[in-house]
């Protein structure tokens with residue numbers, strides 16, 4: 001046997017091992033929908049957009065009717081319609097406090113991506129409306145909560161994505177973008193578009209004990225009742241996160257994914273994990289053009 005033959009056999013056996021080690025992964029997808037990366041795209045999905053497109057002028061008669069109010073995409077629980085003082089406002093105060101501690105030398109703001117950084121909070125306007133975005137330092141697309149965690153870490157502080165304090169800082173930062181339309185670009189070729197496409201695919205991936213995809217509910221059963229909740233469109237949702245949940249404290253968008261995964265008996269992932277960021281990019285693009293509205297609350 002020549003050396004090259006031995007080498008060939010060696011290589012072949014190696015590749016068979018490599019193939020055998022790769023487990024067969026079963027993947028099934030729900031019917032794919034066409035989505036526009038803009039909030040008015042809902043007109044082609046559920047049509048409910050016409051009722052909630054102007055958050056400052058919601059129809060109070062629809063808001064007061066428990067059978068109809070889902071058509072407002074729960075926007076009557078957001079400011080300016082919702083004038084109540086709730087846990088989200090206390091979170092905002094906590095966020096302001098933490099931001100003050102972290103931004104003593106203006107470095108936290110610089111790290112978050114505020115042009116020129118510095119201590120002045122006036123420069124925070126619009127920051128939230130442009131996240132998720134590509135981050136050169138992380139070499140990936142990241143949502144605002146992941147970046148808050150990253151920038152706090154650089155100062156030796158632990159502010160884990162999904163924690164109360166992380167969401168509080170996120171709400172505080174978002175408050176400077178209140179009324180400004182979400183604007184992320186997923187149309188131009190590049191990492192944001194790739195993330196959007198992965199998110200769109202994940203949204204239709206069937207998984208868990210019931211073999212549900214996100215779209216099984218949020219695209220194909222909009223307006224149907226599910227254990228006391230009525231399912232609404234995925235358009236416009238990302239604009240009011242993190243949200244104050246009347247049952248328990250604050251919920252970031254990634255924690256909402258955890259909840260929907262657990263509700264459908266699907267293994268949930270960690271807040272800040274790559275697939276959740278892709279879902280966040282997908283859902284945020286579906287909020288493009290819709291104003292940031294914090295602090296909002298939700299009952300379910």
Ligand code: HEC
Nearest residue numbers: 074212213214217226229230231232237256257260264279
């Ligand atoms: C079995 C049905 C079901 C599945 C599957 C499901 N959800 Fe939900 N989801 C709901 C219900 C019900 C609510 C609360 C009412 C609403 O806003 O639709 C909700 C709420 C949400 C919200 C909050 C909406 C808001 O106004 O704040 C988001 C975001 C969300 N789901 C995303 C997802 C994602 C992403 C997936 C897939 C990982 C998913 N959901 C899977 C039923 C489902």
